[in-house]
Amino acid sequence: MSNEPGFDTLAIHAGAQPDPATGARITPIYQTASFVFDDVDHAAALFGLQAFGNIYTRITNPTTAVLEERVAALEGGTAALAVASGHAAQLIVMHALMQPGDEFIASRKLYGGSINQFGQSFKSFDWHVKWAEGTAASDFEAQITPKTKAIFIESLANPGGVVMDINGIAEVARKHHVPLIVDNTMATPYLCRPIEHGADIVVESLTKFLAGHGNSMGGIIVDGGTFDWGKDNRYPVLTQPRPEYNDIVLAETFGNFAFAIACRVLGLRDLGPAISPFNAFQIITGIETLALRMQRHCDNALKVAEYLEGHDKVEWVSYAGLQSDEHNKLQKQYMPKGAGGVFTFGVKGGYEAGVSLVSNVQIFSHLANIGDTRSLVIHPASTTHRQLDDDQQKAAGAGADVIRVSIGIEDADDLIADLAQALKQL
Numbered sequence: 001m002s003n004e005p006g007f008d009t010l011a012i013h014a015g016a017q018p019d020p021a022t023g024a025r026i027t028p029i030y031q032t033a034s035f036v037f038d039d040v041d042h043a044a045a046l047f048g049l050q051a052f053g054n055i056y057t058r059i060t061n062p063t064t065a066v067l068e069e070r071v072a073a074l075e076g077g078t079a080a081l082a083v084a085s086g087h088a089a090q091l092i093v094m095h096a097l098m099q100p101g102d103e104f105i106a107s108r109k110l111y112g113g114s115i116n117q118f119g120q121s122f123k124s125f126d127w128h129v130k131w132a133e134g135t136a137a138s139d140f141e142a143q144i145t146p147k148t149k150a151i152f153i154e155s156l157a158n159p160g161g162v163v164m165d166i167n168g169i170a171e172v173a174r175k176h177h178v179p180l181i182v183d184n185t186m187a188t189p190y191l192c193r194p195i196e197h198g199a200d201i202v203v204e205s206l207t208k209f210l211a212g213h214g215n216s217m218g219g220i221i222v223d224g225g226t227f228d229w230g231k232d233n234r235y236p237v238l239t240q241p242r243p244e245y246n247d248i249v250l251a252e253t254f255g256n257f258a259f260a261i262a263c264r265v266l267g268l269r270d271l272g273p274a275i276s277p278f279n280a281f282q283i284i285t286g287i288e289t290l291a292l293r294m295q296r297h298c299d300n301a302l303k304v305a306e307y308l309e310g311h312d313k314v315e316w317v318s319y320a321g322l323q324s325d326e327h328n329k330l331q332k333q334y335m336p337k338g339a340g341g342v343f344t345f346g347v348k349g350g351y352e353a354g355v356s357l358v359s360n361v362q363i364f365s366h367l368a369n370i371g372d373t374r375s376l377v378i379h380p381a382s383t384t385h386r387q388l389d390d391d392q393q394k395a396a397g398a399g400a401d402v403i404r405v406s407i408g409i410e411d412a413d414d415l416i417a418d419l420a421q422a423l424k425q426l
């Protein structure tokens with residue numbers, strides 16, 4: 001092929017070919033823990049990082065390798081590393097960047113689980129998050145110190161549908177020579193490719209829209225190949241000789257995919273959250289229909305959001321796809337094909353109304369997840385955010401009246417009818 005294949009073609013073909021041993025057209029599930037060496041020299045080369053190949057499924061697996069190559073192609077990165085979950089991806093990225101006492105800057109507009117991971121668990125590694133007070137690039141620059149090692153944002157922030165100014169924040173990151181990490185879970189590469197806007201590293205929960213069917217956990221780290229690790233000695237994992245690998249310096253040996261290698265041969269090797277080949281297989285299959293599903297998620301979400309915006313029992317709707325939404329302009333700039341499948345709205349009647357709505361829906365499933373083919377609903381104040389007081393809930397975007405939906409790919413009319421009957425009971 002003379003031209004670079006398009007997104008939909010890459011989603012089906014990137015990284016895969018018929019199995020050389022059997023001709024199987026679909027990538028096999030290589031359900032094995034280990035791989036036999038050709039001979040002793042081959043084993044030594046693999047262990048010394050002088051040759052690429054499979055040793056043990058914690059570190060590489062041929063099924064998982066197809067998933068990695070495919071997502072790297074879709075995101076426009078140089079290489080990727082798949083792991084057990086989105087949170088595992090975030091842990092491994094930070095493990096490669098942070099030394100004890102270091103800081104990173106993060107948006108407050110993040111998935112609740114990431115706020116916990118950064119604010120609480122990372123503290124025990126002596127890694128310290130500094131929260132940007134707003135979403136403007138200047139809010140991030142204001143938190144920079146000599147200890148800052150990274151900036152972390154979501155392209156489309158969960159759950160409120162905040163679209164971030166990736167170009168502007170990337171400029172701050174470049175100026176201070178720290179990598180910009182973008183969690184692209186909610187947008188997916190179908191709607192937005194953060195590396196094209198200046199991101200250096202993309203992380204994603206594959207559990208959500210990429211797997212797409214609510215059936216498998218996974219996470220991925222994509223190396224943009226854009227960051228110059230060797231420019232100073234602030235990232236010793238990449239710039240200091242590794243004694244266990246014949247003293248090679250990862251940034252010198254692996255160039256523009258050194259970050260992905262560091263995450264694999266140090267973080268994944270030692271921390272251990274490997275994805276199962278079975279889950280990798282499920283996610284590869286899911287990705288083949290990403291473009292079709294994602295467009296339908298967006299189209300359905302817009303129809304449902306427009307319906308709710310006009311409903312007299314709904315106080316407000318926060319969806320960047322709505323003309324009236326404060327993020328509509330940035331959405332058109334960064335993700336013109338749509339604003340994703342997840343949004344929040346407020347019901348009149350507060351806590352009681354919220355509980356009633358999630359109890360009375362029939363097609364929507366009441367659960368904690370997003371990015372499934374089926375429509376999902378949750379009332380954060382009575383579930384994920386129940387331990388917080390009123391003020392804390394409001395600050396987290398989880399006030400008593402807030403309902404979060406992840407709109408599936410069913411018939412939009414059926415989803416609207418389901419919400420209509422549940423709202424009628426309030």
Ligand SMILES: *Cc1c(COP(=O)(O)O)cnc(C)c1O
Pocket residue numbers: 085086087088111113114154158183185186204205206207208217218219370
């Ligand atoms: C779910 C989610 C995560 C965490 O991913 P897991 O696969 O559940 O570990 C991270 N970021 C966002 C935006 C998410 O929605």
